Amino acid sequence: MRATRRxxxxxxxxxxxxxxxxxxxxxxxRHGLSSFGDLKYPKDFRTFDYVNPxxxxxxxxxxxxxxxxxxxxxxxxxxxxxYVLRGSGAAGLEFTFDSLMTRALDEPxxxxxxxxxxxxxxxxxxxxxxxxxxxxxxxxxxxLTAQDVAFSLKILRDKxxxxxxxxxxxxxxxxxxxxxRLVVTFAPGRARDLPLIVAxxxxxxxxxxxxxxxxxxxxxxxxxxxxxxVAAVDPGRSIGLERVTDYWAADLPVNVGRHNFDxxxxxxxxxxTVAFEAFKSGAFTFREEFTARVWATGYxxxxxxxxxxxxxxVPDARPSGTQxxxxxxxxxxxxxxxxxxxxxxxxxxxxxxxxxxYGAYTRTASFFENSDLKATGAPSPEELTLLEPHREKxxxxxxxxxxxxxxxxxxxxxxxxxxxxxxxxxxxxxxxTGSEMRLPGGEPLTLEFLDDDPVFQPVTQPYIRNLGLxxxxxxxxxxxxxQYQARLKDFDFDLTARRYSGGVTxxxxxxxxxxxxxxxxxxxxxxxxxxxxxxxxxxxxxxxxESRAALxxxxxxxxxxxxxxxxxxxxxxxxxxxLALWDVFGRPATPPKxxxxxxxxxxxDADKARRIGRE
Numbered sequence: 142m143r144a145t146r147r148x149x150x151x152x153x154x155x156x157x158x159x160x161x162x163x164x165x166x167x168x169x170x171r172h173g174l175s176s177f178g179d180l181k182y183p184k185d186f187r188t189f190d191y192v193n194p195x196x197x198x199x200x201x202x203x204x205x206x207x208x209x210x211x212x213x214x215x216x217x218x219x220x221x222x223x224y225v226l227r228g229s230g231a232a233g234l235e236f237t238f239d240s241l242m243t244r245a246l247d248e249p250x251x252x253x254x255x256x257x258x259x260x261x262x263x264x265x266x267x268x269x270x271x272x273x274x275x276x277x278x279x280x281x282x283x284x285l286t287a288q289d290v291a292f293s294l295k296i297l298r299d300k301x302x303x304x305x306x307x308x309x310x311x312x313x314x315x316x317x318x319x320x321x322r323l324v325v326t327f328a329p330g331r332a333r334d335l336p337l338i339v340a341x342x343x344x345x346x347x348x349x350x351x352x353x354x355x356x357x358x359x360x361x362x363x364x365x366x367x368x369x370x371v372a373a374v375d376p377g378r379s380i381g382l383e384r385v386t387d388y389w390a391a392d393l394p395v396n397v398g399r400h401n402f403d404x405x406x407x408x409x410x411x412x413x414t415v416a417f418e419a420f421k422s423g424a425f426t427f428r429e430e431f432t433a434r435v436w437a438t439g440y441x442x443x444x445x446x447x448x449x450x451x452x453x454x455v456p457d458a459r460p461s462g463t464q465x466x467x468x469x470x471x472x473x474x475x476x477x478x479x480x481x482x483x484x485x486x487x488x489x490x491x492x493x494x495x496x497x498x499y500g501a502y503t504r505t506a507s508f509f510e511n512s513d514l515k516a517t518g519a520p521s522p523e524e525l526t527l528l529e530p531h532r533e534k535x536x537x538x539x540x541x542x543x544x545x546x547x548x549x550x551x552x553x554x555x556x557x558x559x560x561x562x563x564x565x566x567x568x569x570x571x572x573x574t575g576s577e578m579r580l581p582g583g584e585p586l587t588l589e590f591l592d593d594d595p596v597f598q599p600v601t602q603p604y605i606r607n608l609g610l611x612x613x614x615x616x617x618x619x620x621x622x623x624q625y626q627a628r629l630k631d632f633d634f635d636l637t638a639r640r641y642s643g644g645v646t647x648x649x650x651x652x653x654x655x656x657x658x659x660x661x662x663x664x665x666x667x668x669x670x671x672x673x674x675x676x677x678x679x680x681x682x683x684x685x686x687e688s689r690a691a692l693x694x695x696x697x698x699x700x701x702x703x704x705x706x707x708x709x710x711x712x713x714x715x716x717x718x719x720l721a722l723w724d725v726f727g728r729p730a731t732p733p734k735x736x737x738x739x740x741x742x743x744x745x746d747a748d749k750a751r752r753i754g755r756e
Contacts, residue, residue, distance in 0.1 A: 168261045168262070168263065168264075169261060170259040170260070170261050170272070171259060171260050171261065171262070172184045172253060172254055172258075172259060173242070173245075173251055173252060173253040173254065174242065174251070174252050174260060174336065174337055174340065175248065175249075175250050175251040175252070175337070176249075176250045176333055176334050176337065176646045176648070176689075176692075177687075177688060177689055179251070180248075180251050180253075181245065181247070181248050181251060182245065182251075182253060182394075186253075186394055187394055187397065188394060188397040188398055189245055189246070189247065189394075189395070189397075189398070189733075190247060190731055191246060191247050191729055191731050191732055191733040191734075191738060191742060192397065192398025192399055192729055192742050193398050193727075193729045193730075193742070193744070194397050194398045195398075196398050196401045196727065196729075196742075196744040197401065197727075197744055197745070197747070198384070198401055198402075198403065198744075199401075199402070199403050199744075199745050199747070200401075200402055200403060200404075200725070200744070200745020200746075200747070200750070201402060201403065201404045201405075201406060201426075201745065202402040202404070202405050202406070202426070202427060202739070202740040202743065202745075203405075203406040203407070203408065203424075203425035203426050203427065204406075204407060204408070204425050204426070204427035204428065204429075204740075205232075205407060205408055205409070205410070205416060205425065205428070206232035206233075206407055206409075207429050207431070208642070209230075210223060210230075210235055211223040211224045211225070211230055211301075211302040211304065211305065212224075212225060212226060212227070212228055212229060212230040212302055212626070212664075213229070213230040213231070213232065214229035214230065214622050214623075214625075214626050215594075215622070216409065216410075216411055216593050216594065216621075216622025216625070217229055217377045217409055217411065217621075217622040217623055218230055218231035218232070218376065218377060218380065218409065219358065219360075219376055219377065219623065220358040220359055220360065221234060221359060221360055221361065221362050221363065221371065221374070221380075222355075222356075222357065222358060222359055222363065223235070223302075224297060224301050224302055224305065224343060225300065225301060225302055225355065225356045226302050226303060226356075226630065226663070226664040227356060227357070227358045228358035229622065229623055229626045231374070231380045231407070232380055232407035233369070233380060233382050233405055233407055234363075234371075235343065235367075236367055236368060236369040236382060236400075236405065237362070237363070237365035237367045237369055237370055237371065237382065238343035238344060238345070238365045238366065238367045239255055239256050239277070239285070239343075239344055239365075239366045239367050239390065240255055240256065240340065240341045240342055240343060240344060241254075241255065241256045241257040241260075241271055241273075241290065241323075241339075241340040241341070241342075241344070242254055242255055242256075242257055242260070242337075242340040242341060243255045243341065243395050244341065246733030246734070246735050246736040246738065246742075247733045247734045247735065248735075249644065249645045249646045249735070250334065250337060250644060250645070250646040252337055252340055252341060253394070253395050254274075254393075254395070255390060255393065255395055255396075256271075256273055256274060256277050256285065256290065256344060256366075256390075257271040257272060257273055257274070257323075257340070258272050258273070258274050259271070259272045260272070260340070262336075266327075266331075267326055267327045267328075267329065267331065268324060268325070268326050268327075269324070269325045269326075269327075269336050269339075269340075270322065270323070270324050270325075271287075271290075271322070271323040271324075271325070271340075272321060272322055273285075273286070273287055273290070273320075273321045273322070273323060274390075275320075275321055276389055277366065277389055277390070278366060278389040279346050279349075279364050279365065279366045280364060280365055280366060280370050280385060281364060283346070283348065284320070285344065285346075285366050286317065286320040286321070287317035287318065287319065287320055287321060287322055287323040288317045288320070288347055289344055289345065289346055289347045290315065290317070290323045290344050291315040291316055291317045291323060292345065292347035292350070293342065293343065293344045293345045293347075294309075294312065294315040294325065294339060294342060295314075295315055296345070296350075296355050297309065297342055297343075298310065298312055300355055300356050302664060303653065303659070303662045303663070303664040303665045304650075304653045304664075304665060304666055305342070307652060307653045307656070307658060307659050307662060307665060308335075308338060308649050308650050308652065308653055309335065309338060309339055309342075309649075311327055311328040311330070311331040311332065311335055311649075312325060312326070312327055312328075312331075312335065312339055313326045313327060313328050314326045315339075325339060330681075330685070332648050332649035332684030332685065333648055333649075333684055333685055333686060333687075334646065334648035334649055334684070335648070335649050335684075338648075338649060338650065343365075344366065345363065345364070345365075346363075346364045349363065349364040360374055360376060362374075366389070367385070367388075368384060368385060368388050368390075368391070368396070368399070368400035369382040369383060369384055369385060369400070369405060370382065370383060370385055372404065377409060378408070378409055379406060379407060379408050379409060380406070380407050381404060381405070381406045381407075382404065382405045382406075383403065383404050384400060384402065384403050384404065388400070398729070398742060399741050399742055400741065401742075401743065401744035401745070402740055402743075402744065402745060403745075405740060406425070408424060408425050411593075411594075411621070411622060412594075412595070413432065413594060413595070413596050417435060417439060420721070421442050421444065421450075423444075423723060423755070426722065426723040426725055426726075426755075427720075427722055427723075427726075427739060427740070428720070428721040428722070429718055429719065429720055429721075429737075430719040430720070430721055431596075431719075432596060433497075433498040433499050433501035433502065434497065434498065434499065434599075436452075436499075436501070436719050437499040437501070440452060440721065444723070447753075448724065448753075449723060449724055449753040449754075449755075450721060450722065450723055450724065451721075451722055451724050452719070452720065452721050452722075453720050453722075454717045454718065454719055454720075455717060455718040455720060455732070455737065456716065456717055456718075457511075457715075457716055457717055457718050458734050458735060459511075459512075459642065459643075459644065459645065459735055459736075460509055460510065460511055460512035460514065460642070460643060460644070460645060461505070461510040461511035461512075461642070461714035461715070461716065462510065462640055462641050462642035462643060462714075463505065463508050463510070463640065463641050463654075463709070463711075464505055464638075464639070464640035464641075464711070464712045464713065464714060465505060465638070465639075465640075465709040465710050465711040465712045466488075466590065466636045466637065466638050466709060466710040466712070467636065467637055467638075467639055467668035467669045467708070467709050468481050468484065468635070468636055468669055468707075468708060468709060468710070469632060469634055469635055469636070469637075469668070469669065469670055470669050470670040470671070470708065471632055471660070471670040472635065474580055474584075474586060474587075474588075475635070477569045477570075478706060478707045479565040479566070479568050479569040480565070480566060480569050480571070480586070481707040481708065482562075482565055482707040483561075483562040483563075483565040483566045483569075483611065483613075484562075484588065484608070484613070484636075484710060485546065485707060485709075485710040485711075486547060486558045486559070486561055486562040486565070487558070487559065487562055487604060487607040487608045487610075487611060487613070488604050488607070488710055489549045489551070489552070489553050489554070489555060489558075489603070489604075489607065490504050490546070490549065490712075490713065491548060491549045491550075491551040492549065492551050492552065492553040492603070493600050493603065493604075494713065495551060496553075497599050497600055498713070501715060502713035502714060502715055503713060503714060503715070504546055504548075504711065504712075504713055505546075505711040505712055505713055505714050506543075506544075506545050506546055506704070506711060507543075507700050507704065508699070508700050508703045508704065509647075509696055509697075509700055510714050511714060511716050512645065513693060514645075514647070514692075514693055514696035514697060514700065515697070515700060516543040516697040516698070516700040516701045516704070517543065518542065519540075519541060519542065520539075520540060520697075520698070520701065521694065521697075523691075523694040524694055524697055524698045524701070525540075527679060527682055527694065527695060527698045528540065528698055528701070528702075531675045531678065534674070534675050535675060535702065535705070536705045538705050539701045539702055539705050543700065543701050543704050543705075544701075544704040544705055544707075546711050547561075553603060553607075554606075554607060554610065559607065559610055559611055562611045563611050563612075566578055566586070566611065566612075569581070571586060573612050576609075576612060577612050577614065578611060578612030578613055579612075585614055586612065586613050586614070587613070587614045587615070587616075587635075588608070588613060588614075588615050588616075588635040588636060589615070589616050589617070589618050589634070589635045589636070590605070590615070590616070590617040590618065590635070590636050590637070590638075591618050591620065591625070591628060591634040591635070591636065591637045592617070592618075592619055592620075592625070592637065592638060593619065593620055593621060593622045593624070593625035594619075595619060597638055598617065601617050602617070605617065629668070630663055630664045631663055632663070632668075632670065636710070637668065638712070639666075639668055640712075641654060641666060644735065645735065646689075646692065647683060647692075647696060648683060648684050649684050651680055651683060651684075651699075652677075652680050652684075653665050653666050653667065654666050654667055655667060655671045655676050655680060655699075655703065656671075656676070656677060656680055657671075657672040657673065657674070657676075657677050660672040669708040669709060671703075671706065671708055673702075673706070675702055676699065676702060676703065679695060679698055679699040679702060680699065682695040682698070682699075683695040683696055683699060718737060720737075723753070723755060724749050724752075724753055725745060725746060725749050725750040725753065725755050726739075726743050726744070726745065726746060726749070727743065727744045727745070727746040727749070728742070728743050728744075729742055
């Protein structure tokens with residue numbers, strides 16, 4: 142799961158769920174894993190289909206961070222330790238660590254051996270035994286052993302960033318049996334995909350941390366074993382990584398054709414306009430454009446006309462996720478869903494899309510937008526099986542058509558919607574005194590939009606004016622990126638804009654977004670503070686689904702319940718990546734279905750670079 146603010150992983154019933162039955166014999170060694178046992182690539186595969194095994198090495202990739210992992214921030218960084226809560230982490234650090242297994246980007250969720258040459262699973266699905274490759278090495282030449290992996294998994298569970306620790310809490314133990322064998326055990330009722338998540342976690346050096354505080358914020362690069370190492374750090378401004386020329390795993394099938402750039406560089410800018418000007422001047426070479434206005438009107442500079450900068454749209458087959466303003470229900474004034482719905486009714490998407498975003502977007506309605514997991518129509522019999530036991534706790538609308546955000550008249554101030562918002566507030570016990578709406582206790586109903594980037598201001602300000610028409614005194618507060626991160630970690634906000642994107646096989650990671658425990662865990666991604674036992678039960682159904690059909694059913698049921706809760710004001714989505722590139726890149730003929738593949742599968746094209754004068 143990755144989080145971004147740009148236009149952008151179980152509850153108490155888990156123990157009652159059966160585990161998915163593996164598609165292979167117990168204790169049989171496997172070269173890969175997937176949620177439902179299906180693997181595209183055979184044991185003797187040589188490369189992934191979406192790479193160029195003859196891709197040249199060399200050159201540089203430079204861009205901006207567009208999605209986050211752990212404590213990473215979009216706007217700044219002050220630490221190279223990204224897997225803990227403290228600090229704002231730098232981009233690219235994930236490339237410096239290896240994991241037991243790694244994703245195939247053309248399959249929904251399959252992973253294949255990296256540090257681990259094979260894995261076997263016990264009959265009850267609670268014990269996974271990984272056989273490690275003896276040639277695995279850290280960057281200092283020391284051997285990477287099962288002791289290092291066991292240390293890493295346990296410390297991430299106990300001291301890692303909440304989005305990791307919360308997700309893997311049902312990993313009961315990780316122990317080394319000698320230097321080359323790792324045994325990982327899970328609690329009964331563990332989430333279906335928990336072993337896959339654990340197998341993709343970074344591996345640290347136990348010896349390195351024997352003399353260091355794992356939770357500390359630091360600008361010293363941790364010892365890794367991955368394809369890149371940190372080369373240059375300018376805190377808050379840029380970070381550079383260099384390819385490890387003697388990388389121990391360079392020739393493994395999962396790595397052939399990957400990690401082709403000699404260096405990766407990520408630039409930071411606190412203002413998006415300044416960042417765009419830097420791109421135009423050639424300060425970095427890869428840009429994914431998230432602002433429709435800039436895409437429509439900004440690319441008229443000479444480098445585009447001369448063909449040195451090229452633009453393209455790339456289809457995005459992944460679920461578009463959830464982008465919107467999240468309403469912090471931990472605050473008493475937002476507890477009533479009628480108040481939250483009234484707040485949402487004041488946003489005129491149709492006007493904003495036409496006048497500010499050049500009609501580039503579609504309104505988000507679902508928590509699984511742009512995917513088959515989105516609920517539509519009346520609940521199926523299978524969905525009702527999950528929902529009926531909770532009928533008394535759920536709004537009646539859950540059992541009919543799923544809630545959809547309203548379609549305005551596009552005027553910018555739809556009187557019918559504003560009138561409906563006023564009525565909902567009065568139904569919730571609010572009263573109007575002059576131009577001010579007051580909560581049932583008599584205090585004014587106020588709200589503040591929190592952000593660290595002015596990009597949403599053209600949309601937010603008209604929204605604020607509409608809120609004022611129903612008596613809600615709204616304002617927008619811009620803070621610096623460090624303060625923004627700190628306030629999100631402490632849930633110190635009224636509304637904030639975030640997007641969460643995930644894969645086509647969601648599972649245990651969803652509890653960090655919507656689970657009751659996450660709602661009370663500082664630093665979690667449960668921005669709204671959703672704490673609902675029905676949601677927890679459906680998260681358990683998702684985590685324990687034994688087939689893709691059962692997973693789809695459970696996600697659709699959850700979607701209905703979340704949409705009925707009015708936990709957010711949905712924004713918009715697009716089903717394409719908008720890329721602007723200095724024309725220096727080579728790419729495989731067949732791109733991966735579920736990822737852009739940049740920078741991992743791209744390379745530097747020396748002939749192109751020479752043609753545009755960027756050797």
